[in-house]
Amino acid sequence: ILAAPGDLFETDQGSSTIFKFTPVGAKSTFATGLGGPFGLAVDGFGNVFEANFNTGTIFKFTPAGVKSTFASGLNGPVALAFDTSGNLFATEGAGGTIVKFTPAGVKSTFASGLNGPVALAFDASGNLFEADHGSNKIFKFTPAGVKTTFASGLHGPFGLAFHAGTLFESDTGSGTIIKFTAAGVKSTFASGLNTPTGLAFDASGNLFEADQASGTIFKFTPAGAKSTFASGLNEPSGLAFEPPTAQLVNISTRASVKTGAGVTIGGFIVTGTASKQVVVRGLGPTLGQPPFNVPNVLADPTLNLHDSTSSIATNDNWRDTQQAAIQATGLAPPNDAESAILITLQPGNYTAILAGKNGTTGVGLVEVYDINAGVFAELTNVSTRGFVGTGDNVMIGGFITQGGNGSTQVLVRGLGPTLAQSGISGVLADPFLRLFDGNGNVLYTNNNWKDTQQAAIQATGLAPPNDLEAAILVTVAAGHYTAILSGNGGGTGIGLVEIYKLR
Structure with missing residues (x-):
């Protein structure tokens, strides 16, 4: 049966x-x-x-x-x-x-x-x-x-x-x-x-x-x-x-948050026919605490959420507004200086901008949580732009798939040279991608996307525009995954990590 x-x-x-x-x-x-x-x-x-x-x-x-x-x-x-x-x-x-x-x-x-x-x-x-x-x-x-x-x-x-x-x-x-x-x-x-x-x-x-x-x-x-x-x-x-087809229920990116073009910009797409309630979080101080112990964290994160036309919500300290509602989700940030927005979104494109208050900088994390995964709408893409450094300052994109009668196919991309076409200077010249499972095991690595999986990646219609950019096409079970974007040979610059849910 x-x-x-x-x-x-x-x-x-x-x-x-x-x-x-x-x-x-x-x-x-x-x-x-x-x-x-x-x-x-x-x-x-x-x-x-x-x-x-x-x-x-x-x-x-x-x-x-x-x-x-x-x-x-x-x-x-x-x-x-x-x-x-x-x-x-x-x-x-x-x-x-x-x-x-x-x-x-x-x-x-x-x-x-x-x-x-x-x-x-x-x-x-x-x-x-x-x-x-x-x-x-x-x-x-x-x-x-x-x-x-x-x-x-x-x-x-x-x-x-x-x-x-x-x-x-x-x-x-x-x-x-x-x-x-x-x-x-x-x-x-x-x-x-x-x-x-x-x-x-x-x-x-x-x-x-x-x-x-x-x-x-x-x-x-x-x-x-x-x-x-x-x-x-x-x-x-x-x-x-028996759960429905696996969905992205959490997408997050950790990066070194700078100023100007170096702020961390997290884009995501809601698809479907219904509205979607999400919690968007901007963390910093928590990353400096155990078990993370990341140095030079963003001391006071701020969030600015945009739809395709304008800003629709902002937050500095999460307790300032929506405190009770955010606590009720079980996703309240651990530190009072961190940011969170609870909002119901219609299908469309959205951007969360993570910056430091008053121009401060440091390592930060921007996250989007789907808190009503059963409705006929889902998160299908996350793309985060920011500064890619070395050591603790590499860019880390995380995603969680939940449920699933079967598995989920995702495409992970790491871009750099393509960003220069949008007038961005100091881009990551040669992106390198690594994909890990929830237990820290390396699943795949890629330097130049044409090295492996060229035909399969081209068939998705989402092949990176530049041959030096990286991509991994993979089918995964429901679970927790991490994509780390760094520069090949220790290079640094503005980069973009993207996660597409294909099916």
């Missing part, structure tokens, strides 16, 4: 089965003969991963349903979640630990000493949240593993899911779904449920809840209106959606 975007998977503990539901509710059997199936997660290629509690195993199913063992010898695996680098996190409910698997299956311990960890969810900043059933708490872990208590005094927390920066939690003991703002403010989303367990959001923001004792999956609209999606199940537990 081939899985398709929008399909809902459900683990049926009582029948040891995984069922698949189409968006209109048509049910089919995806896998049988399991032993205590609990949590589900779907990777960037549309493969379904299932935590098999009784056998201590994590099984992997292709979209066609072909089964293999991904990991074994676990101590009661319950919950699964992928980070943006493709690493799989799993809770060992009987062992009180969270373990981490690289895409190659290499295992390490992320956290220990927990009391019945049964649910996992990542926020947009890469923090991992864990429902600790035995202690009635939700713990928060930074990407480095630093643990804090996010919420306490719950009644059997069992499911977690994020939507637009808000964390939803199923409380089995009280029969409620509780939601928390990014600041931890708690409110009740739904009540009167019968042992709510797994939670999952579809692309339209509807929340699906596995009601274990009643054998039902309920659907809640964003406004909280409840309906029955499926019934007659046998102890439903885990839920996971």
